[in-house]
Amino acid sequence: MLRPFDVEHPYPGRLIIVEGIDGSGKSTQLQLLQKWLLNSGYRVFYTEWNSSALVNQAIKRGKKRNLLTPTTFSILHATDFADRLSHLIIPPLKAGMIVLADRYVYTAFSRDVVRGVHRQWVRNLYDFAVKPNLAFYFKVPIDISLNRILSARTKLKYHEAGMDLSLTDDINESFRMFQSKILEEYEEIAQEYKLVVVDATKPIKEQQTLMRHIVKENLLNYEPAPFLKKKENIYVQ
Amino acid sequence: MSSKKKTFFGVGLPYLDSKNLTGKLIVIEGTDGVGRSTQIENIKQWLEVKGYGVITTGWTRSPLMGKVIDEAKSGHTLNLNTYTLLYAADFADRFEHEIIPALKAGFIVLADRYIYTAFARSIIRGADPAWTRKVFGFALEPDVVFYMRINIEDLIPRVINSQTLTKRYWEEQAGEGIDYWESGMDLRLGEDFYDSFVEYQKRLLKEFEKMAKEFRFKVVDASRSFQETNRLLKQGILSALKNG
Numbered sequence: 157m158l159r160p161f162d163v164e165h166p167y168p169g170r171l172i173i174v175e176g177i178d179g180s181g182k183s184t185q186l187q188l189l190q191k192w193l194l195n196s197g198y199r200v201f202y203t204e205w206n207s208s209a210l211v212n213q214a215i216k217r218g219k220k221r222n223l224l225t226p227t228t229f230s231i232l233h234a235t236d237f238a239d240r241l242s243h244l245i246i247p248p249l250k251a252g253m254i255v256l257a258d259r260y261v262y263t264a265f266s267r268d269v270v271r272g273v274h275r276q277w278v279r280n281l282y283d284f285a286v287k288p289n290l291a292f293y294f295k296v297p298i299d300i301s302l303n304r305i306l307s308a309r310t311k312l313k314y315h316e317a318g319m320d321l322s323l324t325d326d327i328n329e330s331f332r333m334f335q336s337k338i339l340e341e342y343e344e345i346a347q348e349y350k351l352v353v354v355d356a357t358k359p360i361k362e363q364q365t366l367m368r369h370i371v372k373e374n375l376l377n378y379e380p381a382p383f384l385k386k387k388e389n390i391y392v393q
Numbered sequence: 394m395s396s397k398k399k400t401f402f403g404v405g406l407p408y409l410d411s412k413n414l415t416g417k418l419i420v421i422e423g424t425d426g427v428g429r430s431t432q433i434e435n436i437k438q439w440l441e442v443k444g445y446g447v448i449t450t451g452w453t454r455s456p457l458m459g460k461v462i463d464e465a466k467s468g469h470t471l472n473l474n475t476y477t478l479l480y481a482a483d484f485a486d487r488f489e490h491e492i493i494p495a496l497k498a499g500f501i502v503l504a505d506r507y508i509y510t511a512f513a514r515s516i517i518r519g520a521d522p523a524w525t526r527k528v529f530g531f532a533l534e535p536d537v538v539f540y541m542r543i544n545i546e547d548l549i550p551r552v553i554n555s556q557t558l559t560k561r562y563w564e565e566q567a568g569e570g571i572d573y574w575e576s577g578m579d580l581r582l583g584e585d586f587y588d589s590f591v592e593y594q595k596r597l598l599k600e601f602e603k604m605a606k607e608f609r610f611k612v613v614d615a616s617r618s619f620q621e622t623n624r625l626l627k628q629g630i631l632s633a634l635k636n637g
Contacts, residue, residue: 157523159521159524213460213461214457214458214460214461214482217457218457223457223490224457225485225486225490226408227406227485227488227489227531228457228482228485228486228489231478231481231482231485232482234478235475235478235479235481235482238472238475238478239472239475241474242474242475272406272407272408273406273531274404274405274406274407274530274531276404277403277404277527277530280524280527280528280530281478281528283524284474284524
């Protein structure tokens with residue numbers, strides 16, 4: 157039986173997602189893309205990973221007590237995603253909007269495997285997900301991402317640095333080890349799912365130009381849903 | 394009690410060594426109102442008198458998830474995937490924090506329901522059976538599964554009697570007890586609570602019958618008296634403990 161993630165989605169909208177480790181600059185790029193799309197008159201819907209209220213509390217509670225096992229952690233995020241998918245991703249896609257997602261299932265594929273779950277299991281877990289029309293992967297060496305994060309704010313977050321995995325006591329070193337492993341997973345994922353790889357060491361504007369070029373091509377045969385075609389419904393900045 | 398190596402239901406847990414799980418995982422499955430919990434409480438005492446270390450574990454009772462599930466249900470915002478996944482998260486939490494440590498320590502784990510309940514509930518709500526099974530692929534195969542079989546005619550009078558129904562009504566108001574979702578009310582299978590419950594249970598029983606064959610449940614006739622069913626369960630458990 158083919159599952160949603162194996163096939164092109166049937167909705168009139170478009171799903172464009174970005175992936176990459178913390179400090180890769182993916183969010184900056186997605187926000188710049190949103191500005192451009194809005195300015196070009198498209199209806200855009202922006203959504204982020206791990207933001208629904210349903211299981212946030214359980215995740216927070218678990219993180220605090222450090223009692224989340226890798227499997228529970230993984231399923232909780234999948235639950236959260238399933239909830240957001242049905243409330244925040246599929247409706248705008250049905251309405252014919254362009255959905256921009258900051259992180260998508262590939263985040264779980266990489267992070268959860270590093271935490272110890274089975275590669276195939278976590279892929280199966282998410283096979284109800286809508287397959288993106290475009291998926292960008294922002295590739296960056298670990299030192300650059302670490303520098304970007306440390307210059308933006310002074311402290312690394314406990315989980316972001318994978319401190320719960322007890323790799324080392326030094327939080328910066330833990331971040332390096334944890335994110336390096338995630339990077340390795342992303343490399344495999346990028347090939348397996350044919351993600352569009354963007355060199356995230358390049359200047360911001362250069363990356364954005366490339367991104368816009370690729371998105372523009374993907375939108376050539378894009379037809380907004382009928383009610384979005386009405387002039388008064390089109391957002392013009 | 395010997396320690397036959399345990400196997401996983403699916404791909405398993407890469408970070409768990411299943412070699413040293415010397416305890417026994419005994420599952421009692423059966424539909425709502427069939428009397429599982431009463432039997433399990435009795436059997437626990439009986440095994441402890443015999444000198445076995447026993448823990449019991451239920452369904453949707455993990456400290457991490459219990460509240461979340463209640464909240465999600467009361468909001469009625471659950472879709473099919475979230476429904477399956479919430480129960481999977483709850484199970485994973487109990488599986489790794491209760492079941493695995495107990496099996497490592499050589500306990501008998503009496504599970505009041507197991508992944509089969511999740512399969513039945515998700516499948517009658519329209520989930521893809523193959524996906525549902527893969528989600529629970531990290532679980533261990535039990536050493537033995539007893540299925541307390543009852544037909545719908547015998548089940549109805551057990552649930553629809555003044556004591557049970559009154560208790561259910563007040564406990565549900567207090568946020569406890571057998572609730573709305575477990576009666577399948579979310580599926581709107583009938584005009585009212587009764588019709589919906591009957592139709593829901595019929596479908597559940599059908600799924601359990603299919604699984605009983607596929608997973609070789611030890612079927613115990615639960616339409617008999619408590620004593621008689623109890624005797625059959627104890628007999629089954631003794632032989633399971635003997636055969637290692």
